[in-house]
Amino acid sequence: MASEVHVETLAVREQFDTASQQKNASTLGMWVFLITEIMFFGGMFLAYTAYRSWYPNVFGAASRTLNATIGAINTAVLLCSSYTMVLAVRAGQLGRRKTIMLFLVLTIILGFVFLGIKGYEWWEKFEEHHVPGASFHLEGTPLQGQAQLFFSLYFAMTGLHALHMVVGVGIMSYLLYQTYVGKYTAEYYTPIDVGGLYWHFVDIIWIYLFPLLYLIDRHGPKP
Amino acid sequence: MSERTEHVDSVATYTIVWVSLLIATAVTSAVAFIDLGPFSVVVALAIAVLKMLLVALFFMHVRHSTKLTRLVVMGGLMWLGILITLSMADFITRGWIGVPGK
Numbered sequence: 001m002a003s004e005v006h007v008e009t010l011a012v013r014e015q016f017d018t019a020s021q022q023k024n025a026s027t028l029g030m031w032v033f034l035i036t037e038i039m040f041f042g043g044m045f046l047a048y049t050a051y052r053s054w055y056p057n058v059f060g061a062a063s064r065t066l067n068a069t070i071g072a073i074n075t076a077v078l079l080c081s082s083y084t085m086v087l088a089v090r091a092g093q094l095g096r097r098k099t100i101m102l103f104l105v106l107t108i109i110l111g112f113v114f115l116g117i118k119g120y121e122w123w124e125k126f127e128e129h130h131v132p133g134a135s136f137h138l139e140g141t142p143l144q145g146q147a148q149l150f151f152s153l154y155f156a157m158t159g160l161h162a163l164h165m166v167v168g169v170g171i172m173s174y175l176l177y178q179t180y181v182g183k184y185t186a187e188y189y190t191p192i193d194v195g196g197l198y199w200h201f202v203d204i205i206w207i208y209l210f211p212l213l214y215l216i217d218r219h220g221p222k223p
Numbered sequence: 224m225s226e227r228t229e230h231v232d233s234v235a236t237y238t239i240v241w242v243s244l245l246i247a248t249a250v251t252s253a254v255a256f257i258d259l260g261p262f263s264v265v266v267a268l269a270i271a272v273l274k275m276l277l278v279a280l281f282f283m284h285v286r287h288s289t290k291l292t293r294l295v296v297m298g299g300l301m302w303l304g305i306l307i308t309l310s311m312a313d314f315i316t317r318g319w320i321g322v323p324g325k
Binding site: 024027028031032034035038039042043045046049050053054068072075076079080082083085086087090093094193196197200201203204207208210211212214215216217218219 | 229232237238241244245248249251252255256257258259263264270271274275278279281282284288289291292295296298299300302303306307310311314315
């Protein structure tokens with residue numbers, strides 16, 4: 001059974017001339033998917049930019065209620081997970097099975113840490129009545145509708161990002177199992193490489209979410 | 224057969240990139256609490272672009288990837304630029320000219 005799987009993954013499919021051409025095609029395919037993801041998130045970034053330009057005062061006041069320290073810590077956690085991810089890919093290039101597994105486990109743990117901190121932040125929002133809906137209230141502004149718009153975008157964007165993190169943790173768990181059963185070698189580790197591209201992409205989305213949601217309206221009085 | 228071999232970067236390279244990313248995060252967090260007026264957005268986005276380039280070029284291996292892959296990446300960013308630039312050209316300028324009867 002194991003050897004059967006091994007032969008299938010290593011073989012160059014008939015449409016490719018070489019193994020490296022086959023790998024390049026996989027990489028390109030992942031990038032094309034990531035471009036669709038850029039456009040997907042891009043729509044939300046555009047909505048945020050447009051409404052922020054229309055309602056700068058309320059968006060600024062709402063943004064200042066977010067906890068920038070927790071946001072910065074979560075950014076650091078995610079950057080560390082990208083570091084462990086790239087080291088897992090490097091171990092894949094060198095065919096070091098145990099090192100791949102070590103760094104995939106670290107990446108998964110850091111992914112859960114990020115989601116845990118994110119969950120705590122969302123819980124805080126429920127406590128503070130900053131979740132859009134019947135009990136929503138942002139102190140210090142009569143424009144509750146515009147404030148709800150900010151928090152709707154906040155939850156949609158961070159929620160969609162967190163969903164991608166959950167999917168990423170799932171992919172890493174799958175790769176961990178496949179590495180455990182010995183599917184990957186220095187000659188064939190394409191899924192780890194391509195999974196790494198996805199993980200780093202999700203990191204890049206957060207690299208933009210953090211300053212845009214938490215940082216750019218910090219100066220000025222607290223509402 | 225193809226002579227192209229997989230390029231393996233050193234752990235030191237990745238560590239330098241990782242530390243740079245953490246420093247950039249600390250800098251952007253600290254700068255946010257200084258009142259730069261409209262430039263706070265510019266500075267925050269410039270640092271974010273720098274971090275994105277570090278992640279894409281080193282962690283995502285764009286600097287070792289094929290020309291076709293690089294073209295696709297640039298194409299994707301160009302489409303995002305079109306999405307945001309043309310849409311904002313509409314949203315920002317809507318109030319510039321009075322509309323008769325409105």
